[in-house]
Amino acid sequence: METVDVTVIGAGWSGLAALKTYHQVDPSASIVLFESAASVGGVWAKHRLYAGLKSNNMLGTYEFSDFPMDASFGVQLGQHIPGTVIQQYMERFVEHFQLSEFIRLNTRVRIAEHNSDGTWTLTIDDTDGEKTVVSKKLIVCTGITSQPYMPTITGQDTFDAPLFHCRDLPQHQDAVLQPNKRITVLGGTKSAWDAVYAAATAGAHVDWIIRDNGHGPVWMAPAYVTPLKKWLEKLVTTRLLTWFSPCIWGDADGCSPIRNFLHGTWLGRKIVDTFWSILANDVITLNKYDSHPETKKLKPWFSPFWIASGLSILNYPTNFFDLVTEGKVQIHIDHITHLTPKTIHLASGTQIQSDTLICATGWQATPNIDFRPSTLSQTLGFPWAEDPIPQSVIQQADAEILSRFPRLATPPPKPANYAPLAPDAPAAAKHPFRLARLMIPPPSQIPGQSPSWVSQ
Numbered sequence: 001m002e003t004v005d006v007t008v009i010g011a012g013w014s015g016l017a018a019l020k021t022y023h024q025v026d027p028s029a030s031i032v033l034f035e036s037a038a039s040v041g042g043v044w045a046k047h048r049l050y051a052g053l054k055s056n057n058m059l060g061t062y063e064f065s066d067f068p069m070d071a072s073f074g075v076q077l078g079q080h081i082p083g084t085v086i087q088q089y090m091e092r093f094v095e096h097f098q099l100s101e102f103i104r105l106n107t108r109v110r111i112a113e114h115n116s117d118g119t120w121t122l123t124i125d126d127t128d129g130e131k132t133v134v135s136k137k138l139i140v141c142t143g144i145t146s147q148p149y150m151p152t153i154t155g156q157d158t159f160d161a162p163l164f165h166c167r168d169l170p171q172h173q174d175a176v177l178q179p180n181k182r183i184t185v186l187g188g189t190k191s192a193w194d195a196v197y198a199a200a201t202a203g204a205h206v207d208w209i210i211r212d213n214g215h216g217p218v219w220m221a222p223a224y225v226t227p228l229k230k231w232l233e234k235l236v237t238t239r240l241l242t243w244f245s246p247c248i249w250g251d252a253d254g255c256s257p258i259r260n261f262l263h264g265t266w267l268g269r270k271i272v273d274t275f276w277s278i279l280a281n282d283v284i285t286l287n288k289y290d291s292h293p294e295t296k297k298l299k300p301w302f303s304p305f306w307i308a309s310g311l312s313i314l315n316y317p318t319n320f321f322d323l324v325t326e327g328k329v330q331i332h333i334d335h336i337t338h339l340t341p342k343t344i345h346l347a348s349g350t351q352i353q354s355d356t357l358i359c360a361t362g363w364q365a366t367p368n369i370d371f372r373p374s375t376l377s378q379t380l381g382f383p384w385a386e387d388p389i390p391q392s393v394i395q396q397a398d399a400e401i402l403s404r405f406p407r408l409a410t411p412p413p414k415p416a417n418y419a420p421l422a423p424d425a426p427a428a429a430k431h432p433f434r435l436a437r438l439m440i441p442p443p444s445q446i447p448g449q450s451p452s453w454v455s456q
Helices: 013-025 083-096 166-176 190-201 239-243 256-264 266-287 320-325 391-404
Strands: 002-009 031-034 054-058 080-082 108-114 120-126 129-140 163-165 182-186 205-210 219-221 311-313 329-333 336-340 343-346 351-353 356-359 370-372 452-454
Touching: 002 013, 013 031, 013 083, 013 129, 054 083, 080 083, 163 166, 166 190, 166 356, 182 190, 182 351, 190 205, 190 320, 205 343, 219 266, 239 256, 256 266, 256 391, 320 329
Parallel strands: 002 031, 002 129, 108 370, 129 452, 163 356, 182 205, 182 356, 205 329, 219 311
Antiparallel strands: 054 080, 108 120, 120 129, 336 343, 343 351
16 A cells, blocks of 8 residues: 555646645655546646637736746747647646656546545556555645536437537547538537537537526627727736725735725725626627627626626637628527437427537536545535535625625526526535635634645
8 A cells, every 4th residue: 555645636737736836845745646637737638628729818828937838839929828738838847847757647536535543545546457545635636627517418318419518529529520510519608619619610500509597608708808908818817907806805915995995885886887887898899799690699698797707718710700690500599308319409499400419518516536434525615515614604704795795785687497407517506615715625624634625
């Protein structure tokens, strides 16, 4: 049985940063990083790179601060970074900081059991079979876009055509992204936009289903926004913009009086609403949503004030909306009731003949690891477990947040027929991750003396 000081699970951005940092801080510690995929990168691992995949970020805004993405990567200033380049960058990060000896690819952590002495017993599966590793500390960096969520659709076993999550598009793209195919995409997120673009530009006809009983299409902004045509990736990280977003940690910037005025007074809230209205109208105008009946269906349903991280960027090499106005993409604001052989039935009565159904239906809310004992999932604050925080504490927190940000008390209404995609869909989880700064369970909830950092 192998024993180590620290185990990191996941070789994406957070996992590689954790590995490199811990090794620098304590070079004498024995460290191992387990990654189930055959390459590093996490969401940018080789097996997840479908044709045309790019980051929403341009050169200079998506890199480790101590390892700049220089000219050798072939990306020019003002260009969105291709997925293949990001994967190469992360491989070179590993090589540059000499981390290869600590990384074990094709190794899945299946069980993580917390012991009474504070250590962790990990059951892993690799190419040689099942093994056991004991670790003093555990850093979980599996992220929140690792395990796809696939709803069960009535009749899916009879569909008689490829049906898969958008994560698996690389494994299917050569067969399904073909001229004259009829491809259906379900979902309104950026992944759905990517799948629609990939299929339509390959010559397929695309039927795009955005649920009428969901949250609608995601905000898709041009790379440069506001009347001043500011670079969006940099705009969202400027101190000025953070003042317009309700953030309970905002006081750390030393600008509490400004933030208190903007969110705590009637006049300030009017200024905030005006700012987000200008930003929204700029995006709506630039995208010309109202210029065509089909593109109008892609207009977001809510103000960008409410979307948190649900803002994405039009990073495609050609005009996405031309595919819609030219009839290569047909949009259905509707929802699926059932499937029959190569046919998708919608609630409106519409029947869509389809050679493939690609589901952009989100991600599992909890890491795909069996944490033991069974009470540990609650202790670590996973969304499907019972809430580890007492309701009285949550009510106190809500009261404080609403006193500081009264605008949050009146969210936009959901559609009258709103429903989660399925009873086990991520949107139906009992509560959010209960992690301080999205990383660390509350100290009082950590059993023993060995905390588990959960990095998103």
